[in-house]
Amino acid sequence: MCGIAGIYSHKSVANELYESVVHLQHRGTDAAGIMTYDDRMHKEKGMGLARDIFTQDNLSLLTGNIGISHNRYPTHGGFGHGEVQPVWTSVPYGIAIAHNGQITNYDELVEEVTKTEKRYLNTTSDTEVILHVFAEELNKNGNPETSEEFFDVLCDVVSTLFKKVRGAYSITALIVGKGLVVFRDPRGIRPLVRGERDNGNDGKDYIFASENTMFYSMGYESKGNVLPGELIFVDNEGKLFSKRLVKEEFNPCIFEYVYFARPDALLNDVGVYRSRLRMGQNLAFAWLDKYPDIKPDIVIPAPSTANTSALAFAHEIGVRYSEGLYKNPFVGRTFIMSGQEERKRSVRHKLVPQDTEIQDKKVLIVDDSIVRGNTSREIVRMVKDCGAKEVYFVSACPPIQHPCYYGVDMPTSEELIASKKTVDSIKEMLGVDILMYQDIDDLVEAVTRIGDHHIDNPCMACLDGHYVINGRKVHERIKD
Numbered sequence: 001m002c003g004i005a006g007i008y009s010h011k012s013v014a015n016e017l018y019e020s021v022v023h024l025q026h027r028g029t030d031a032a033g034i035m036t037y038d039d040r041m042h043k044e045k046g047m048g049l050a051r052d053i054f055t056q057d058n059l060s061l062l063t064g065n066i067g068i069s070h071n072r073y074p075t076h077g078g079f080g081h082g083e084v085q086p087v088w089t090s091v092p093y094g095i096a097i098a099h100n101g102q103i104t105n106y107d108e109l110v111e112e113v114t115k116t117e118k119r120y121l122n123t124t125s126d127t128e129v130i131l132h133v134f135a136e137e138l139n140k141n142g143n144p145e146t147s148e149e150f151f152d153v154l155c156d157v158v159s160t161l162f163k164k165v166r167g168a169y170s171i172t173a174l175i176v177g178k179g180l181v182v183f184r185d186p187r188g189i190r191p192l193v194r195g196e197r198d199n200g201n202d203g204k205d206y207i208f209a210s211e212n213t214m215f216y217s218m219g220y221e222s223k224g225n226v227l228p229g230e231l232i233f234v235d236n237e238g239k240l241f242s243k244r245l246v247k248e249e250f251n252p253c254i255f256e257y258v259y260f261a262r263p264d265a266l267l268n269d270v271g272v273y274r275s276r277l278r279m280g281q282n283l284a285f286a287w288l289d290k291y292p293d294i295k296p297d298i299v300i301p302a303p304s305t306a307n308t309s310a311l312a313f314a315h316e317i318g319v320r321y322s323e324g325l326y327k328n329p330f331v332g333r334t335f336i337m338s339g340q341e342e343r344k345r346s347v348r349h350k351l352v353p354q355d356t357e358i359q360d361k362k363v364l365i366v367d368d369s370i371v372r373g374n375t376s377r378e379i380v381r382m383v384k385d386c387g388a389k390e391v392y393f394v395s396a397c398p399p400i401q402h403p404c405y406y407g408v409d410m411p412t413s414e415e416l417i418a419s420k421k422t423v424d425s426i427k428e429m430l431g432v433d434i435l436m437y438q439d440i441d442d443l444v445e446a447v448t449r450i451g452d453h454h455i456d457n458p459c460m461a462c463l464d465g466h467y468v469i470n471g472r473k474v475h476e477r478i479k480d
């Protein structure tokens with residue numbers, strides 16, 4: 001999972017791209033980068049958090065009113081500086097791209113790019129492959145002069161790319177001398193939203209980003225989504241061209257709503273906060289059905305993604321909601337930290353149980369999901385150490401049984417606790433008195449109940465094993 005943004009503005013974009021990276025920080029803390037251009041490209045990128053990479057001094061060197069940014073959370077490729085996006089190539093024109101997603105035919109495309117087209121790949125990142133497929137197609141398509149001619153060429157280029165590149169990819173790109181290019185894979189697996197702002201001179205500024213979380217503070221108005229299979233081009237003068245090149249089944253990732261997206265985001269016309277409230281509500285209805293005689297004394301969220309679902313859950317079952325685990329906001333998200341030991345250690349650095357809320361109580365913990373199980377087990381241990389009488393654990397997400405090949409770090413079945421163990425044995429492993437998961441249908445209902453959306457068939461491959469790209473088989477793992 002990553003965060004991307006692209007901005008065309010009437011003024012310098014560097015500070016606004018920095019703000020975008022900060023507002024998308026939850027989508028990747030591994031690295032970040034910004035590229036802009038005026039008469040030439042300017043870039044700044046590095047490892048770690050945005051606030052540690054960018055300074056007023058280095059941002060002042062990123063001149064130009066068109067640019068793109070990236071927050072990195074690696075799912076494909078190594079961890080080196082060379083993999084930090086945006087990545088760029090000088091031929092043709094000078095192209096830089098930022099990518100959110102993961103492609104599933106990486107090996108095949110590497111063969112084509114390096115052997116057939118004799119291009120050099122400097123990293124193992126799938127983004128670099130997409131860049132060269134795009135660049136090669138653009139290079140073959142003559143020398144268009146006007147923006148209209150260039151957009152026609154882009155339509156051909158991206159149509160071909162859609163046929164060649166399989167998997168999940170939302171892309172922002174800049175092309176020197178031409179403008180800003182944005183497209184989203186035909187299944188729309190990863191999100192990409194758009195916004196506009198009057199620039200005060202009868203023109204418009206445009207922003208495209210993984211989430212609309214920065215629109216409010218930057219004065220942009222939400223204008224919906226980049227559609228699956230859609231191409232958008234904003235030329236150097238701010239003229240916008242768009243076309244939906246292909247229409248396939250829409251399969252947005254359901255896990256965005258469970259975990260990744262910020263609660264204030266509106267993705268695919270569904271509010272993430274409201275969908276999490278509904279997840280908690282459906283979970284509560286299932287609890288009341290299954291355990292009508294068991295009432296906890298308090299409901300505690302595993303902070304902080306689960307706060308919203310826990311709030312609704314507590315309300316529906318008529319039990320006090322308590323923030324019985326304090327979360328230190330200055331420690332990174334455990335799920336996107338690399339290394340199992342690091343993740344385990346960080347749980348106790350990050351969460352502190354409050355005796356007054358837990359001791360001698362029947363505690364029900366709501367978590368957003370159980371991926372590997374180690375974080376959940378640590379949380380249960382902490383609550384028990386604090387003197388809880390009984391501990392119940394409910395997950396807003398159904399059992400995650402299969403790896404994700406579309407941009408979320410669920411690398412192997414072996415690491416997914418629900419792929420090998422039954423609910424009863426997970427309950428034993430966690431050491432809880434009751435373990436209950438959300439039902440798949442209830443999760444889908446929670447995401448799709450309200451909103452002017454078109455989500456008929458979200459991707460849930462990690463839950464049900466049905467891979468939406470070309471019938472990909474469950475255990476057909478691509479090489480990292």
Ligand code: SF4
Binds near residue numbers: 253255256
């Ligand atoms: Fe999202 Fe799961 Fe599909 Fe991956 S497999 S895109 S995490 S729903």
